[in-house]
Amino acid sequence: MRFLNDVQPPYDLTYDDVFMVPGRSAVGSRQAVDLRSPDGSGTTIPLVVANMTAIAGRRMAETVARRGGLTVIPQDIPIDVVTEVIGWVKRRHLVLDTPITLASSQTVADALSLLPKRAHGAGVVVEDGRPVGVVTESDLTGVDRFTQLSEVMSRDLLVLDADIDPRDAFNRLDGAHRRLAPAVDADGRLVGILTRTGALRATLYAPAVDAGGRLRIAAAVGINGDVAGKAKQLLDAGVDTLVVDTAHGHQESMLAAVRAVRALDPAVPVVAGNVVAADGVRDLVEAGADIVKVGVGPGAMCTTRMMTGVGRPQFSAVLECAAEARRLGRHVWADGGVRHPRDVAMALAAGASNVMIGSWFAGTHESPGDLQQSADGRLYKESFGMASARAVRNRTSEESAYDRARKALFEEGISTSRMFLDPARPGVEDLIDSIVAGVRSSCTYAGASSLAQYAERAVVGVQSAAGYAEGKPLYASWS
Numbered sequence: 001m002r003f004l005n006d007v008q009p010p011y012d013l014t015y016d017d018v019f020m021v022p023g024r025s026a027v028g029s030r031q032a033v034d035l036r037s038p039d040g041s042g043t044t045i046p047l048v049v050a051n052m053t054a055i056a057g058r059r060m061a062e063t064v065a066r067r068g069g070l071t072v073i074p075q076d077i078p079i080d081v082v083t084e085v086i087g088w089v090k091r092r093h094l095v096l097d098t099p100i101t102l103a104s105s106q107t108v109a110d111a112l113s114l115l116p117k118r119a120h121g122a123g124v125v126v127e128d129g130r131p132v133g134v135v136t137e138s139d140l141t142g143v144d145r146f147t148q149l150s151e152v153m154s155r156d157l158l159v160l161d162a163d164i165d166p167r168d169a170f171n172r173l174d175g176a177h178r179r180l181a182p183a184v185d186a187d188g189r190l191v192g193i194l195t196r197t198g199a200l201r202a203t204l205y206a207p208a209v210d211a212g213g214r215l216r217i218a219a220a221v222g223i224n225g226d227v228a229g230k231a232k233q234l235l236d237a238g239v240d241t242l243v244v245d246t247a248h249g250h251q252e253s254m255l256a257a258v259r260a261v262r263a264l265d266p267a268v269p270v271v272a273g274n275v276v277a278a279d280g281v282r283d284l285v286e287a288g289a290d291i292v293k294v295g296v297g298p299g300a301m302c303t304t305r306m307m308t309g310v311g312r313p314q315f316s317a318v319l320e321c322a323a324e325a326r327r328l329g330r331h332v333w334a335d336g337g338v339r340h341p342r343d344v345a346m347a348l349a350a351g352a353s354n355v356m357i358g359s360w361f362a363g364t365h366e367s368p369g370d371l372q373q374s375a376d377g378r379l380y381k382e383s384f385g386m387a388s389a390r391a392v393r394n395r396t397s398e399e400s401a402y403d404r405a406r407k408a409l410f411e412e413g414i415s416t417s418r419m420f421l422d423p424a425r426p427g428v429e430d431l432i433d434s435i436v437a438g439v440r441s442s443c444t445y446a447g448a449s450s451l452a453q454y455a456e457r458a459v460v461g462v463q464s465a466a467g468y469a470e471g472k473p474l475y476a477s478w479s
C-alpha cells in the first residue's frame with residue numbers, strides 16, 4: 001500500500017480517516033478475485049469471527065466456515081464443551097445447512113422457539129428420520145400456539161438428493177418456486193436443508209476445510225493457568241487454529257504462554273495478541289506466533305480507551321504491525337472496529353491477512369443469544385464485551401469471593417448492548433455476501449486479483465470528516 005501523493009500525516013489513522021483511489025486494472029471481473037488468505041488459516045474469504053461469548057458458537061462456526069471464513073470459540077467456554085463443538089462442526093455437511101428437526105406431535109410454540117435459531121427460517125418435521133413435512137413462520141402465524149405441527153405443516157414436499165450439484169439444486173428450487181427443500185440420503189433419511197440462496201452461495205464460495213475435507217474451526221486460550229495443557233486438549237480435539245488471547249498481548253506472561261504453546265510443536269497456526277506496534281509483533285513472533293492479532297480499543301464493546309487512554313487508531317496499528325510481520329515472514333489479523341464492508345477492505349489494504357469481526361455479527365440469527373424484540377418491534381440480540389463485568393463474572397465463577405471482587409474492579413467492556421438484526425440481512429451469510437461483494441469490488445478498483453496484490457497496489461488517501469460523510473448514502477432529501 002502507498003499513501004496518495006506519498007503524503008503520510010504525522011498522526012495515526014483509523015478506517016474512517018482513509019479512502020482508496022482507484023487504479024488501472026486488468027482484472028475483468030470481480031468474481032475473478034482470489035480471496036484466499038496466505039496465512040495458513042485456510043480461509044477462502046478473509047473473515048474471522050471474534051472469540052466473544054455473545055457471538056462465536058457452534059452455529060456461527062458452521063455457517064461461516066461453509067462460506068470460507070473461520071470462527072474462534074472463546075477461551076471462557078469449558079474445554080469439554082469446546083471439544084464437543086469442534087467434533088460437531090467437523091461432522092457438518094459442506095453444502096447443506098443443518099436442519100431444525102421437529103416431531104409432528106410437537107406444537108406451534110415449540111417450532112416458534114426454534115425457528116429464529118437458523119436464518120433459513122424453517123423446521124423439518126421428521127418420522128423415523130425421514131422428512132414428512134415442513135413448517136415455516138407463515139404456517140405458524142395466526143394459529144393457536146398449542147396446535148400440533150401435524151395440523152399446520154405442509155406435506156407437499158420437494159425433496160432433494162443430498163449430493164445434488166448446487167447449481168442443479170438451484171434450478172430445481174427455482175423451477176418449483178420453492179424457497180427451500182430438505183435433502184435426503186439414498187434411504188430417504190434427512191441429511192440437511194438447502195435454500196435457493198444457499199444453493200447459489202455454494203456455487204460462489206469455497207468452504208474453509210481441513211486436510212480431511214471437513215469444516216475448519218479455531219479456538220482461543222487465555223494466558224492464565226495451564227495454558228499448554230489447555231492448548232494440548234484443543235489440538236487433540238482437532239482444532240485448526242489456536243489463538244492465544246489477552247488484552248495486553250505485549251506482556252511477559254503472554255510471551256511465556258506463546259512459548260509454551262509453541263513448545264507443543266502444533267501442526268496448526270498459532271495466533272497471538274493483541275498488540276498495536278512493531279515491537280509487540282517482533283516479540284510475539286520471536287516467542288512463536290505465526291499470526292499476530294492487532295487492535296487495542298477499537299472494539300464496539302470495548303471501553304479500554306475511555307478507561308485507560310490506551311490503544312491506537314486501527315488503520316495505523318494494522319499498517320505498522322503488518323509491515324513488521326511481513327518483514328519477519330508472518331501475518332497479522334486486524335481485530336475490532338469493523339462496522340462496514342469498507343472497513344474490511346481498508347484493513348486488507350493495510351496488510352491484514354484476515355479481518356476479525358465481533359459485534360456486527362452479534363445481530364444475526366447465528367449468534368448464540370436469544371432473539372429479542374424492542375418496544376418499537378425491532379429484533380435484536382444482546383452482546384457484551386469479554387472484559388465487561390458480565391464476562392468477568394462468568395469467567396471467575398470458580399474463584400474465591402475475594403479474587404472475584406478484586407477482578408470485578410478492572411472492567412474494560414460494556415455488559416449489555418443491543419445489536420439489531422438488519423431486516424434485509426438478518427443472517428451472518430447475508431452480511432458476508434455484502435462484505436465479500438465490497439472487498440471483491442475494492443480489489444478490482446485497485447487492479448488486484450489476490451489479497452497480496454491488493455495490499456501491494458492499494459493507494460490510500462486521508463480524508464476529512466466531510467469527505468467521509470460525502471460517501472454515505474442519503475435515504476431522504478437534504479433540505
Ligand SMILES: NC(=O)C1=CN([C@@H]2O[C@H](COP(=O)(O)OP(=O)(O)OC[C@H]3O[C@@H](n4cnc5c(N)ncnc54)[C@H](OP(=O)(O)O)[C@@H]3O)[C@@H](O)[C@H]2O)C=CC1
Nearest residue numbers: 222223245246247248274295296297298302304386387412
Ligand atoms: N483488544 C482489546 O482492546 C481488548 C480485548 N479484551 C478481551 O477481553 C478478554 C479478556 O482479556 P483479559 O482482560 O486480558 O483477561 P485474561 O483473563 O486473559 O487475563 C489477563 C491477565 O493479564 C494480567 N494483566 C496485566 N495487565 C493487564 C491489563 N492491562 N489488562 C488486562 N490484563 C492484564 C491480568 O492480571 P490482573 O487481573 O491481576 O491485572 C491477568 O492475569 C480477551 O478476550 C481479550 O481479547 C480485553 C481488553 C482489551
Ligand SMILES: Nc1nc2c(ncn2[C@@H]2O[C@H](COP(=O)(O)O)[C@@H](O)[C@H]2O)c(=O)[nH]1
Nearest residue numbers: 050299300302336337358359385386387413
Ligand atoms: N477492550 C475490550 N475489547 C474487547 C472486549 N470484548 C471484545 N473485545 C475486542 O473487540 C474485538 C471485536 O471487535 P468488534 O468491534 O468487531 O466487536 C474482539 O476480538 C476483542 O479484541 C472488551 O470487553 N473490552
Ligand SMILES: [K+]
Nearest residue numbers: 297298299302
Ligand atoms: K471502542
